[in-house]
Each structure stands twice: as structure tokens, then as C-alpha cells.
Amino acid sequence: MFKSVALVGALAQVCLSQEFSLHARTLDGQSKHSLGIFNYDSDTHQITPLVAPPVVEDSIRQDVPYCIDADSKDPQLQQSCFTLMELETILHYNLVLSVDTDTNDIQKFSLIRNENATTIEPIVQDPAMAPVAPAVLLKKKTKTYADKKKDTAQGAEQFSKATEKSEEEEDDRNYLQKNWKQLVIGLVIYNVVTSIMKPKNEKKE
Template structure:
């Protein structure tokens, strides 16, 4: 009997008290919002004092927590909706409280506490990186590929017709011809006008 009572006392001693309270942002007034028992060793949580159903706290609130007499201010900021459907997620690592969060869950009535511990993620397989060394044949193949690229550009240049290769020269010649022809025509017009203006001498 003594052993059983000692075990019960030890389990109670290992449990930690967690009280939630809503704090109005504008008035800074707080109201109790549930009382929970958290067992960090067995990773279990239970509700000691549930929320009263008559409470109709609605609107934006900060949710504070008192954990073993220590205040955790505004761990969650939420717009409270009635009826309540929240999971109180208590993240524990090395038997210490690390994080509190309220998660909306329509399948839950009220606030249901849940203890969560971090799990190890999968480790990627270690792949040994191989050092790539190029052989003489690889270097020669790379050089031939670049040479082939330049030679293909040269072949494209050779496949052009004479007109495609020399169109710029032809265009310059045509422009110069038109300029010279226009200048000659102006001189002819000028000479004709001078001849018509000369007085006739009998």
C-alpha cells in the first residue's frame, strides 16, 4: 500500500500545472480559460478545470499561460469564436516545455490538450562524390566539338551567294550614284537658267 501511495505522489509531483487565460487587448483584463495538468515524463495532458459553457468570449484576444507559476505572455493571438474547437498543443523536449500553440480543430469540443515531442527526420543517404578527371581523349573530344562549331559557322558563311555577301557594298554604290546624278542634274539646270538669262546681242 505504501508503494502505491508513493508512486501516486511521485506521479503527481512530476505533473505540471498549466493555466490559460484570455487577455483583452484594449482593456488588459484577464479571464481564466482552463486549467490543465501536463506530465512531461509520460507525455500526457489532462483537463483539470474545463471552460464553462456559459462563457461567450468573442473577439480578438491574447492567450497567456501560467506554467508552474511562470507567465508565458500572449503565446497565441486569436479571434475567439464560440463554440470553441481547439487543440492545445504542448511541445515538450527533454521533459521541458518548449512551445504552446492553439490549433483550430472542428472535430474537438472545447479545448483539448495534447503533448507533442519532436521526432527525428529521415537522414539522407550519404553519397560519395567522385572526382572526375578528364583523360586526353575527353579533352580532345571537347576541343573537336568546339572546332566543329566554329567550322559550321564558316560553312554557313561560304554557302551564301555573292549578292548576300556584298549587298552592303552595292547599297553604298547605289547611294553614291544617286547623289552624283542629282548634283549633275542641278548643275545642268543652273547652266540652262544662266543661258536663258543672257541678253541676245545682235
């Protein structure tokens, strides 16, 4: 019975702890460097270095981007080219594993330069959550009859002014062209009055 409990405990520990290796490779695959082997415990949310990165100062190519990969039997710890960067000859970096501690879901890997680090130092942290601005509810304004009447009057006035201005800008006729109707009416009245007055004058003579 004791052996069974011990075996179950050992299996549980194996399930909670997973190894993964870290390495850097060039995009063309010509150069590849081991950056160490680590163990991640999902129960305690801790990463323990198992194999330190070997000395790679002489073999790292300068001014060449490297893909940083994580290899593991655990699909969550299998991350291909999670960071693309130029490696320094001295490995002063933090390996940051972003983990949702409520669900144990691994969000992402990151390799970040840290001048104070003496090698690749692993860190587990919760994913950074950006602040979300609260939604602003717009108040609905109910217009009264007076408000609607005022808006209608203002709209009509603006339309009238715009129409008058348009007519003034477009009407470039001279005085005779604009007022020929009034002139014709006046001329007709004059002729009528003259024709009436003319017989009277002839009788007097």
C-alpha cells in the same frame, strides 16, 4: 526515516508536476478570458485539467483576434501569445503540447479547433519531424585524353563558325571594295605585259 523518504518523494512529484493557466486576451488588452487551469506531469507526459474553462459565450468578442497565453512558474510552461486566433463562442479545441520525450524539452504550445471536442482537451505529443530527403552524391567523371581533344575540336569549330557568321553579317561592302587588291594586281600585270609587248611590235613594223 520514513517521513524523510515521503517528503523527498513529495518534493520530486512537485518538481515533475507543474500547473499552468491558459487565458485569451485581445491585442489591446481590453478583454481577457480564462480558459482553464491544467497540470503537466513531465514524468508521465500527461496534462490533467484542474479547472475547466468557464462559460464565456457572452463575453467573447466576435471577429477580433485573441492572443492565447500560458502562465506558469515553470519557464518552459510560460508561453506568451503562442497562438493568435479568433475564438468561437463554444470552445471546441485541443490544447496540444509538443514535448521531446527524450529530453523532456517543451517545444511549443498550440490551440487547434476540434469539432469533436466538448471543451479544451489537452494532448501531449512528440514534435512532428518533417522527412529529410537523402543527400545525392554527384559522381565525378574523369575525362580521357580523347574526350578532352574532342571537346577542344568542337569548341574550335564552334568559334570558327561564329567568326565566319559574324564576318558575313558585318561585311556589307560591294565587289570593288572587297576585291580592289586583286584588281590592282591584275592591272599592274596587264600594264607590264603591254609595255613588254609594245617594243616588239614596233620592231616588226
